Amino acid sequence: MEAILLAGGKAERLGDAAGGRPKALVHVAGKPLVAYQVGRLAAAGVDRVIVSCAAGQGELFERELEGLGTEIVTAEEPERLGRGGGIRFAARERAEEGDVHVLNGDELLDVDFAALLARHRETGAAATVAVARPLSPFGIVELDEEDVVTGFREGGRMPYWVNCGIYAFSDEGLARLPERGDHETTTFPELAAERRLRAFRHEGLWLTVNTPKDLRRAEEHVAAHPEWLAAARA
DSSP states (O other): OEEEEEOOOOOGGGGGGGTTSOGGGOEETTEEHHHHHHHHHHHTTOOEEEEEEETTOHHHHHHHTTTSSSEEEEEEESSOOHHHHHHHHHHTTOSSOSOEEEEESSEEEOOOHHHHHHHHHHHTOSEEEEEEOOBOSSOEEEEOTTOOEEEEEOOOBOSSOEEEEEEEEOHHHHHTSOSSSOTTTTHHHHHHHTTOEEEEEOOSOEEEOOSHHHHHHHHHHHHHOTHHHHHTOO
């Protein structure tokens, strides 16, 4: 089983917290962020991970992700191809045809990859996208009928589902990806119109690391759940 990791992010919003590293390699509790995902992929039976990265960064990713239980292959984009184009470009490095996991490399999450793949194969979809209900960044103000404030509470989870950036693709889905551009504005709307796109509901952890605050939250999560360190340890 193979997986494609999108790891071309520049970590611009992380600023000095990135330490000059690509976003997917920013350290969380002393390990590269993407190492946690590689470790979970290996535990789910993935034995070959293709990392889509910027030109000149291939050796860095190979060195940083060595010894995590999977073969690491890099696909250096000659220029910015967009996420859909990046997936298509990296897919040329597959060793065999068939279903493949695809995921962003800048997230900390505990999606059940085996269950996602089983769902994808059960439905026969061209692609399956993991979806989650994000936590609201706002608190709720409770009012009575006369607009008197009666209390405050945490916002909880949003009532809608959003794309987690974790997918399972069949050969059909990969073939529909653009050479350049974003699959969410091209391939996915087309597949949805044809009822060839399915969803996998994820209720667990989903944390995208975009800002120093996100990075602190990721550090706090790993500190509170030391089993995550074991997954990312060579």
